[in-house]
Amino acid sequence: MEEKLLGKVALITGAARGIGREYALRLAKLGADVVITDLDIKASKFKEEDVLAPTVKEEIEVLGRKSMAFEGDATDDEFGKMVIEEVIKEFGHIDILINNVGGTGGAGPALATEMETDKFVHALHINLLSAFIFCKYAGKQMKAQKSGKIINISSVGGSVPLFITQAHYSAGKAGVDALTRMFALELAPYGVNVNAVAPGYIHTVKWDAHFEEQFKELTEKVPMGRLGTTEDCAKVIEFLATDLSDYMTGQVLYIDGGLKTLNPSSSKVNLY
Numbered sequence: 670m671e672e673k674l675l676g677k678v679a680l681i682t683g684a685a686r687g688i689g690r691e692y693a694l695r696l697a698k699l700g701a702d703v704v705i706t707d708l709d710i711k712a713s714k715f716k717e718e719d720v721l722a723p724t725v726k727e728e729i730e731v732l733g734r735k736s737m738a739f740e741g742d743a744t745d746d747e748f749g750k751m752v753i754e755e756v757i758k759e760f761g762h763i764d765i766l767i768n769n770v771g772g773t774g775g776a777g778p779a780l781a782t783e784m785e786t787d788k789f790v791h792a793l794h795i796n797l798l799s800a801f802i803f804c805k806y807a808g809k810q811m812k813a814q815k816s817g818k819i820i821n822i823s824s825v826g827g828s829v830p831l832f833i834t835q836a837h838y839s840a841g842k843a844g845v846d847a848l849t850r851m852f853a854l855e856l857a858p859y860g861v862n863v864n865a866v867a868p869g870y871i872h873t874v875k876w877d878a879h880f881e882e883q884f885k886e887l888t889e890k891v892p893m894g895r896l897g898t899t900e901d902c903a904k905v906i907e908f909l910a911t912d913l914s915d916y917m918t919g920q921v922l923y924i925d926g927g928l929k930t931l932n933p934s935s936s937k938v939n940l941y
C-alpha cells in the first residue's frame with residue numbers, strides 16, 4: 670500500500686474493535702501515526718480474530734507507526750479536550766479526525782412511544798454529542814493550522830427509518846449529518862474538509878454475537894446481495910482521509926451496497 674499519509678497524525682474515537690479498528694489499521698498502513706480512544710481499550714467484550722497484537726495501539730505499533738491510546742468516555746467534554754491537548758503536545762499537529770463512536774450504548778430496542786427518555790438522550794450523546802466535542806476541539810486546532818480532514822461516522826439510519834425501534838440512534842445520526850455540514854461550512858475557508866460516511870449493514874464481531882440469526886433477512890434487503898465488510902468502509906475512509914477528496918466538503922457518502930437509494934424501506938428485523 671502506498672504510504673500516502675506518512676507524517677500525518679490521525680485520531681479515531683471508539684477504535685478498539687469493529688469498524689473503527691479497521692480504520693486505524695488502514696490509516697497506519699497508509700503511513701499515518703494513529704491515536705485511538707475507547708471506553709474499553711482492551712475490547713474485552715468482543716474479541717477480533719486475526720489480530721497482530723493484543724490491543725489496537727500495539728497493532729498500530731507492529732505496523733511501524735506511533736500510537737497513543739486513551740481510555741475514556743467520548744461524550745465527556747473534559748476527556749475530549751484532554752485528548753486533543755495530549756495529541757498536540759506529542760505530535761504538534763492533528764491531520765485526520767474520525768468520529769467513529771456510536772451505537773445505542775445498550776439502550777435496547779424500543780418503539781419511540783415507549784422509549785425511556787433517558788435512553789433516548791443517552792443514544793443522542795453517544796452518536797451526536799461525542800462527534801460535536803471532538804469536532805470542536807480538533808476543529809479549533811485544524812483551523813489554526815489551516816489544514817485537516819474530519820470524517821464523521823453516520824449511518825443509513827440517519828436518513829431512512831430502517832428500524833422501527835431505533836428513533837434514538839436514527840435521530841443521533843441525522844444530527845451527525847447536520848453537524849458535518851455546519852463544521853464544513855465554518856472550516857471550509859481554512860482548508861479543512863469535513864465529510865461523513867453512512868454505512869449500511871456492516872458485518873462486525875458484535876454483529877456475530879448479536880444478530881447472526883437476522884443475517885439472511887438483512888442480506889436480502891441489500892441490492893448488492895451481501896452484508897458490508899469493515900474493509901468496504903475503510904476503503905472509503907482512505908478516499909476521504911487523503912488528497913483524493915481535497916475538493917469535497919459537507920458530504921455524506923453511503924457505504925451500503927445500494928440500500929438507501931435502491932431499497933430504503935423499513936426492515937421487519939429489530940436490531941438493538
Ligand SMILES: NC(=O)c1ccc[n+]([C@@H]2O[C@H](COP(=O)([O-])OP(=O)(O)OC[C@H]3O[C@@H](n4cnc5c(N)ncnc54)[C@H](O)[C@@H]3O)[C@@H](O)[C@H]2O)c1
Binds near residue numbers: 684685743744
Ligand atoms: N456495524 C454497522 O452495521 C454500522 C452501520 C452503520 C453505522 N455504524 C456506525 O459505525 C461506528 C462503528 O460501529 P461498529 O459496528 O464498529 O460498532 P462497535 O460497537 O463494534 O464499536 C464501537 C466502539 O466504540 C466504543 N464506544 C462506544 N461508546 C463509547 C463512548 N461513549 N466513548 C468511547 N468509546 C465508546 C465501543 O467500546 C466500541 O469499541 C458507529 O458509529 C456505528 O454507529 C455501524
